[in-house]
Amino acid sequence: MKTIRWFPLILALSATGLTAQTLTEVALPRYGINGNSTALRAPSAAWLTISGLQPNATYRYYVSGDTNVPTGTGAGNYFGINSVANNAGYIQGYTTQKGLGGSLLANDEFAMANRYSEFTTDASGSYSGWFALVPTGNNRFAVGNEVRFGLVFNDGAGGTSVAGNIYTTSTLLMLGPGTAEGANxxxxxxxxxxxxxxxxxxxxxxxxxxxxxxxxxxxxxxxxxxxxxxxxxxxxxxxxxxxxxxxxxxxxxxxxxxxxxxxxxxxxxxxxxxxxxxxxxxxxxxxxxxxxxxxxxxxxxxxxxxxxxxxxxxxxxxxxxxxxxxxxxxxxx
CATH class of the missing domain: 2.60.40 (Immunoglobulin-like)
Structure with a gap:
């Protein structure tokens, strides 16, 4: 079986009740595609492990990409992916709008209103699973930009506001659809x-x-x-x-x-x-x-x-x- 290499990142967050989180890049792709054309968009998935959260807690979250330092709530659409399948399977839906105070992304929906997804940590306060970002026409995803893949989440106690965010150290290079070489x-x-x-x-x-x-x-x-x-x-x-x-x-x-x-x-x-x-x-x-x-x-x-x-x-x-x-x-x- 293939050996996965782990690339940890430790970020200190200022959110109330949160200690420093660690984000481990288990499988993070090297590239993403600019989403200026809605007809040509594609997801970039990643397998990440986040640690340092509250144990046995259910967090609301959404996926974002960001180029800013320090990072914020970022941009981009996303697919919600669960670690346990239900009637919709593992992949719960796709949304173009994100918000922790919105509704849970579920039932294989294509949403254009505020949605969030959920994950539940284990007894050590960690969660490992798959996430998926879809770059849009936002300037962060301009061709040639290096974009960090991240999660924006609540307090793990039903809160509807942002309590923290964490992003990868490694970046995805944004490409554009085309036939040229040497031009990303x-x-x-x-x-x-x-x-x-x-x-x-x-x-x-x-x-x-x-x-x-x-x-x-x-x-x-x-x-x-x-x-x-x-x-x-x-x-x-x-x-x-x-x-x-x-x-x-x-x-x-x-x-x-x-x-x-x-x-x-x-x-x-x-x-x-x-x-x-x-x-x-x-x-x-x-x-x-x-x-x-x-x-x-x-x-x-x-x-x-x-x-x-x-x-x-x-x-x-x-x-x-x-x-x-x-x-x-x-x-x-």
Whole structure:
């Protein structure tokens, strides 16, 4: 199994009742995509661990990105992701407006009014899970900017105002859709897992070993939320597939794809390619790129690759539960 490298950040917060929090970057992507065009937006997911909170407390939060020092409430849209599935699965909804005094993001909704999400800490005051930011047209996400990924949260006791925020030390470089090299431009990539369950998290690397930070972090559709986060996404990222942007000057292309389970935070499987040229998805939008993840097509000539999820090992099945795996596989076929 892949060894995850942990990159801790300690920030002292001035909020009442809070001690210094630690944010650990378990899996933080290197890139995000500028959201000036609503039709071309895409999420950047991250696996983070926050510690130093109140034990066994339920916190309201939302996800933001910021370039300011000191950081504040930031900007950006987000997907709410739970660590325990309910009737909506793990991914609860997508919202363009955020507020701790609003309503809980739930039931696979696409919201355009104030929403927040929740997580519950353990007995030590820590929480580890997946989060997802969608950059917008806000100036913080201008092409070439380095954006810190963060959480804005309440007091853990039902409060409706901001009690604190915490951001990563590492940053996401903002790219723009386009075909040029050397200009922070990127091409949209669609991967076909050939049957991975919807809401399986995906990490993409430019090396077969999975060393360093991932290039992108995303998930397999369906997530149950219709028509989001963009036309480009919901048109091309269909059931069993995932979407990402790849920098046009990424010399190695994508050479490793990892599939992770949200609930158990465990690696299901990984698939690699030695030269970054994969078996292409045999459909019209992807034929020109021919599976080459170094192809510069922007959002007009897309890359489509087949990155099949292997059957999980016995150990993975023990973690995930064979019945759940079998049921969810049926849902995407």
């Amino acid at each position: 431009q990127a091409t949209f990539l669609v991967g076909d897992s050939l049957g991975a369950p919807g809401e399986t998290m995906v990490l993409l690397y430019d090396n077969v070993a999975g060393a360093g930070r991932p290039i992108w972090a995303t998930w397999v559709e369906p997530d149950g939320i219709a028509d989001v986060p963009s036309t480009l996404w919901h048109t091309n990222v269909t059931a069993g597939r995932w979407g990402a942007y790849v920098p046009n000057d990424l010399a190695n292309g994508i050479r490793r794809v990892e599939y992770w389970d949200i609930g158990s935070l465990s690696l299901i499987a990984a698939v690699t390619d030695d030269d970054g040229v994969w078996t292409p998805i045999p459909e019209a939008p992807f034929l020109t790129a021919n599976g080459d993840t170094r192809f510069n097509g922007g959002t007009t000539t897309l890359i489509g690759i087949i990155a099949p999820i292997p059957e999980p090992s016995a150990a993975a099945l023990a973690l995930l539960g064979l019945g759940v795996w079998g049921l969810r596989r049926k849902l995407v076929r």
